[in-house]
Amino acid sequence: MDGSVNTTTKPTKAVIYCRVSSKAQEVTGHGLESQETRCRQFAQAKGYDVAAVFPDTITGGGDFMKRPGMVALLSFLDAQPDERYVVIFDDLKRFARDRDFHFRLRDAFRQRDASVECLNFTFEDTPEGEFIETILAAQGQLERKQNGRQVAQKMKARMQNGYWIHNAPIGYRYQTEKGRGKVLIPNPPFDSIIREAFEGYASGRFGSQAEVTRFFESIPEFPRNKHGRVNQQRTTDILTHPAYAGYICSERYGLNWLKAQHEPLISLETFDKVQAMRSGTAKAPKRRNIGDQFALRGIATCACCDTPLRSCVSKGKGGLYPYYLCQTKGCEAYGKSIPRDKIEGEVGEIVKALTPTESLITLTTQMFKDAWAMRSDQAKANIAAGKRRLASIEREIEQVLARIMDTNNDTVIRAYEDKLAKLERDKAKQSENLANQMPAKGAFDKKLELALRFLANPWKLWETGHVQARRLVLKLAFGGPIAYCRNKRARTPKISIPFKVLGDVSGGEFFYGAAGEN
Incomplete structure (x- = not known):
């Protein structure tokens, strides 16, 4: 093709090009269907036969060769070089909203011997016509850029108000609320999955990011x-x-650690622990494979060598036989097994003896109230100190912002921006710490009820037989490992502080003291 235009034969065939900028516009008054209808009416009035319609749902800015519909239209013209077509547009803005690409597209049609007609604009190959077309193309580009700037400003303002504006993260979904617009809310069951992943990684249940991926x-x-x-x-x-x-x-948008309007799935403390784990600055706590059959795994030790007892399951004619044993070579108890039910039954008797009298429970209640009052006073002092620290951080932020405004050095500005981001991060952390200092109203009664329920009868929880429940009892009731001797049974373990205090008050009468040596 030499770029010349055949002006001797008037075209009788037409193709229609329709374009909207988004899926939402397809169903509005300026949608693809309405554009096509108007263009067909225009073609009929001009006596053109419409050969094809090429739609696009894409922005008009940028390279027209990135629009699938326009690429298909040009390919259609290339496939029929001997035919002359009129390309019909509903509006000049559907042509191209970029000045340079507007005229490149005009040249692309000229090279294919195709003319262009628009419902609300007449193309003229005159200096005056080209001038007007240039002005309108530049106006379309200006409007597109102004619209883009306005959208960006609105998006930034909404984020500054604490609203997430991008795709909802996994675990959330958007819900439209009156007066607030679209707001993130937890999306079951994915919210609990995300929460479990964060808390599992922070606690050491997942030892690496790869384990989190396998969990997902x-x-x-x-x-x-x-x-x-x-x-x-x-x-x-x-x-x-x-x-x-x-x-x-x-x-x-240059935003750092603004408090969001949506409900968090995890605490900032948990988030920080995960980042420390990922960066290698924190190590996961040592994890034991406690299995699902042995409550004393990692807790019971050999009385002869103080080494944790191993747990095993032996298969015999009558079925499976779980037991504990010492596998420390040189120990006199090496290789000698202890039936699981025997050792856990004896430890259960120790737990059963940890039952204080009614008068001791009354005394304990008062002790809790006194301790809670002291904690409340300490919390108030911590809040006052935290507010002073928060005010100090805010002053530092103002100083950094002032320094950024006073300098033109890009390197210095970047350094200040990094410091500003860190200060915003510290401010968010300090704000969350303040919010967590004072317990919620009624929290004391709820926590006291749970604590007293356990102190009054730890045996009830042990008696459920659930391994995790029994391990919880051992963790709360005893302050260390439980030494076990095959011949002398379980030794009385170190008692945890709450039970120890009760024992000291009562003279230790309710503790199981005949199980073995202390």
């Missing part, structure tokens, strides 16, 4: 990529997303 993959309904997998990048994006802790951060 173990859940069939968890979102996957097109290959049906949960990749490491998705896990990284989740574990580093401040929105889960209830904060808004945006590098694009």
